[in-house]
Amino acid sequence: MFLVYLVIWAFTLLAGASAVWALAWAVQTGQFRDFRAGAASIFDEGEPVGRVTDAFPGEGKHP
Amino acid sequence: MTPAVAQPLPEGLPGDRLSRIQIDRSCRQTVVWYMVSAVAWLLAGSLLALLASIKMHTPGFLADADWLTFGRVRPAHLSTMIYGWGSMAGVGVLLWLQARLSRVRLPLPLLLPVTVVIWNLAVLYGTVRILQGASTGIEWLEFPVEVLAFIGFCMAVIIVASVLMFVRRQVKHTYVSQWYLFGAVLWFPFLYILGVVLSEAGDVRGVAKAAANWWFAHNVLGLWFTPIGLATAYYMIPKVIGRPVHSYHLSLLGFWTLAIFYNWAGTHHLIGGPLPAWLVTVGIVGSMMMFIPVITVAVNHHLTMAGNFHHLRTSPTLRFVVVAAMSYTVVSFQGSLTALRAVNEVSHFTHYTIAHAHLGVYAFFTMMMFGAAYYILPRLMNTEWHSARWIRVHFWATSLGMALYWLGLTWAGWRQGEMMNDPNIPFLAIVEYTKPWLHSRSLAGVLMTIGHVSFAWLVWNLVRQRGAALIGPTLLKRRKSA
Amino acid sequence: MNRSLTIALGIMLTVVLSMAGLVLIPNWQFREMQQHKDDDGNLWPVQLEGAEALGRAEYVSLGCVYCHTQQVRPPNYGADLDRGWGFRRTVPRDYLFDKPHLLGTMRTGPDLANIGARQPSRDWHMLHLYDPVITSPGSTMPPHRFLFEKVAPSDRAPERAIRLPDDSGWILPSARAESLFAYLRSLDKSYELPEAPQ
Numbered sequence: 001m002f003l004v005y006l007v008i009w010a011f012t013l014l015a016g017a018s019a020v021w022a023l024a025w026a027v028q029t030g031q032f033r034d035f036r037a038g039a040a041s042i043f044d045e046g047e048p049v050g051r052v053t054d055a056f057p058g059e060g061k062h063p
Numbered sequence: 064m065t066p067a068v069a070q071p072l073p074e075g076l077p078g079d080r081l082s083r084i085q086i087d088r089s090c091r092q093t094v095v096w097y098m099v100s101a102v103a104w105l106l107a108g109s110l111l112a113l114l115a116s117i118k119m120h121t122p123g124f125l126a127d128a129d130w131l132t133f134g135r136v137r138p139a140h141l142s143t144m145i146y147g148w149g150s151m152a153g154v155g156v157l158l159w160l161q162a163r164l165s166r167v168r169l170p171l172p173l174l175l176p177v178t179v180v181i182w183n184l185a186v187l188y189g190t191v192r193i194l195q196g197a198s199t200g201i202e203w204l205e206f207p208v209e210v211l212a213f214i215g216f217c218m219a220v221i222i223v224a225s226v227l228m229f230v231r232r233q234v235k236h237t238y239v240s241q242w243y244l245f246g247a248v249l250w251f252p253f254l255y256i257l258g259v260v261l262s263e264a265g266d267v268r269g270v271a272k273a274a275a276n277w278w279f280a281h282n283v284l285g286l287w288f289t290p291i292g293l294a295t296a297y298y299m300i301p302k303v304i305g306r307p308v309h310s311y312h313l314s315l316l317g318f319w320t321l322a323i324f325y326n327w328a329g330t331h332h333l334i335g336g337p338l339p340a341w342l343v344t345v346g347i348v349g350s351m352m353m354f355i356p357v358i359t360v361a362v363n364h365h366l367t368m369a370g371n372f373h374h375l376r377t378s379p380t381l382r383f384v385v386v387a388a389m390s391y392t393v394v395s396f397q398g399s400l401t402a403l404r405a406v407n408e409v410s411h412f413t414h415y416t417i418a419h420a421h422l423g424v425y426a427f428f429t430m431m432m433f434g435a436a437y438y439i440l441p442r443l444m445n446t447e448w449h450s451a452r453w454i455r456v457h458f459w460a461t462s463l464g465m466a467l468y469w470l471g472l473t474w475a476g477w478r479q480g481e482m483m484n485d486p487n488i489p490f491l492a493i494v495e496y497t498k499p500w501l502h503s504r505s506l507a508g509v510l511m512t513i514g515h516v517s518f519a520w521l522v523w524n525l526v527r528q529r530g531a532a533l534i535g536p537t538l539l540k541r542r543k544s545a
Numbered sequence: 546m547n548r549s550l551t552i553a554l555g556i557m558l559t560v561v562l563s564m565a566g567l568v569l570i571p572n573w574q575f576r577e578m579q580q581h582k583d584d585d586g587n588l589w590p591v592q593l594e595g596a597e598a599l600g601r602a603e604y605v606s607l608g609c610v611y612c613h614t615q616q617v618r619p620p621n622y623g624a625d626l627d628r629g630w631g632f633r634r635t636v637p638r639d640y641l642f643d644k645p646h647l648l649g650t651m652r653t654g655p656d657l658a659n660i661g662a663r664q665p666s667r668d669w670h671m672l673h674l675y676d677p678v679i680t681s682p683g684s685t686m687p688p689h690r691f692l693f694e695k696v697a698p699s700d701r702a703p704e705r706a707i708r709l710p711d712d713s714g715w716i717l718p719s720a721r722a723e724s725l726f727a728y729l730r731s732l733d734k735s736y737e738l739p740e741a742p743q
């Protein structure tokens with residue numbers, strides 16, 4: 001039983017230091033600022049906003 | 064045009080210019096093998112599903128051996144689908160997305176492929192043990208405990224890979240999908256280890272074991288499949304249609320509210336059961352709070368799509384992903400309502416729950432993985448899908464099958480529950496009532512299996528590189544500069 | 546590295562809290578829970594031993610839990626009591642020794658929390674296990690013929706065998722079938738507990 005509690009509490013301690021901490025990090029490093037840039041971060045010059053990137057085989061109009 | 068793969072790539076590019084093609088190539092071995100294994104388990108799981116489904120209306124079917132009895136085939140179906148198909152497809156997609164979003168190569172190129180082998184052996188061993196009768200008897204944790212060691216090892220490697228990618232990331236902004244994926248990768252092994260420990264520990268007694276059971280089972284759905292599914296949607300929808308997410312700030316709110324509320328909802332699986340009342344109430348409250356993350360996600364996915372529905376005609380990925388995203392909204396609303404005591408009084412012990420379960424794991428998660436596979440695999444194999452027709456067969460067979468499954472059993476389950484709550488109706492009359500609907504589920508299962516076989520056929524041909532070399536937009540940029 | 550660690554820890558905290566709340570705290574509540582001693586000095590619930598315990602393992606192994614619950618809901622919530630599935634609602638103490646728990650979530654078949662009280666007949670259970678439609682026409686429960694040996698019709702009944710009603714022979718229960726019956730027979734919560742009056 002000791003082992004069980006050890007596992008549980010070890011995990012708890014290991015894992016549980018703080019959600020606040022993560023949130024604080026996110027706020028500090030500007031994860032919550034400039035949402036427009038955030039949303040655009042998956043696009044780049046190779047695949048810019050406005051480019052459709054999937055089509056049925058043989059049916060796509062590739063630029 | 065020659066496939067781009069034939070060209071040597073310059074090494075030592077500055078990180079932020081590491082091209083998609085290099086990243087995709089680094090993922091090839093690991094991700095393709097995760098996906099191919101997943102598809103093999105999907106076929107095995109479908110066979111077990113059909114068996115289970117037929118046995119529910121024709122109990123004499125293949126009933127002469129204990130390893131084929133319903134009570135073994137059914138957990139084998141769940142386990143192959145959840146740990147074989149769902150989780151392996153999930154890991155494949157998760158690794159690829161993380162590499163892409165961090166814009167780094169997939170790390171651990173030797174260790175990660177080894178995890179594919181170990182994971183497969185673990186699921187195979189676990190499934191055989193269930194059929195032999197060595198199940199633990201705990202729903203969703205039927206695999207014998209030793210399986211934990213193998214899947215635990217794989218997850219440890221996957222965590223290391225995820226952390227390495229995150230640490231090395233070349234993009235300043237952490238995209239919302241990364242939050243979800245990072246959450247999933249850390250939550251799942253934690254849940255699994257504690258799920259097993261709490262179930263086995265002699266110190267956790269009686270119905271506390273039931274609470275542990277459903278804390279685990281619920282969180283596998285909410286903190287493993289759901290975040291992977293949502294991360295996929297958050298990437299695929301904007302990426303395919305070429306338009307940023309509608310309200311990005313909502314997406315982050317959605318992540319944190321999911322993280323905070325979902326894991327409190329597990330005891331809604333035990334409403335009316337012999338547990339302290341406060342415990343079940345906590346589960347119900349958690350389920351109600353889930354409206355927040357669900358609505359934020361719904362707003363984002365559906366409004367990003369607004370005005371872009373014409374792409375559904377041309378993009379296979381988008382078709383599956385959009386059906387999946389819509390199903391997520393529906394299943395979650397249904398779930399929150401189901402958690403209300405008055406509704407659960409009728410629906411709890413019936414086929415209604417089974418319909419909800421498949422709306423979640425199938426119409427949402429499985430369809431999402433299909434969509435992701437259509438996007439990812441051609442890029443990794445550098446080959447087009449060989450046939451648009453088979454893709455259409457796959458889409459329509461699975462969609463119609465799923466619709467039939469859900470509509471039939473939702474209706475029949477509700478009636479079943481109402482009749483069960485009327486003590487004047489004999490139990491066997493209720494059994495009789497459900498039979499036609501159970502037949503309709505078998506029909507649905509045949510349709511879905513036809514879809515799965517079409518998909519497997521497509522993947523097989525893709526992996527054998529039977530399609531045309533890919534000349535999609537992904538590769539265009541690279542080819543010019545090389 | 547620091548940052549990733551921070552996020553990691555934060556992400557975990559929420560789940561850890563829920564695990565403590567939903568599992569550890571209730572378990573704490575149950576720490577003091579003991580068997581109840583009735584007026585005659587009997588202890589309830591009884592810890593299963595021997596054939597009954599083996600039968601429970603058989604119930605787990607054959608997956609009966611996927612179609613049968615073992616929980617009786619309170620009055621005015623469903624019709625469990627009206628259907629005769631119990632004498633009173635079941636409470637945590639009834640499950641003191643359950644490992645694994647077998648509460649179940651599906652009633653493709655009826656609840657079994659009190660099946661031993663409702664249907665104590667060995668013949669009935671053996672015929673029902675052998676082929677459920679013998680006793681329950683229209684039932685969709687799978688036949689468990691593999692737990693029996695079929696013996697050709699003859700006038701001299703083999704010991705412990707049960708005669709098939711259509712006179713096609715006798716069925717001889719295996720040890721597994723006997724233990725399964727012993728377990729089913731033990732499912733009887735007609736004892737009283739102070740927290741759950743009848």
Ligand code: HEM
Nearest residue numbers: 284331332350353394395398399401402411416420423424
């Ligand atoms: C806000 C979101 C959701 C809520 C509040 C919710 C609520 C519920 C409730 C109350 C049940 C128990 C039904 C019963 O036994 O009476 C249930 C079962 C289930 N749900 Fe959901 N659900 C939600 C979303 C989902 C999603 C997204 C998935 C899939 C990814 C899912 C998959 C399942 C499955 C598989 C079961 C059956 C579990 C079992 O009995 O084995 N749910 N849900």
Ligand code: HEM
Nearest residue numbers: 109112113115116141144149416417420424429508511512
């Ligand atoms: C070929 C399509 C499928 C068919 C015909 C099918 C059929 C079934 C059947 C007959 C059951 C047992 C229901 C019962 O006990 O009353 C079941 C349960 C289940 N299946 Fe499927 N299934 C299919 C696909 C899937 C997939 C792809 C997944 C997961 C990704 C899945 C996950 C589950 C789960 C989690 C349960 C347990 C539900 C619960 O306890 O509420 N199934 N399925």
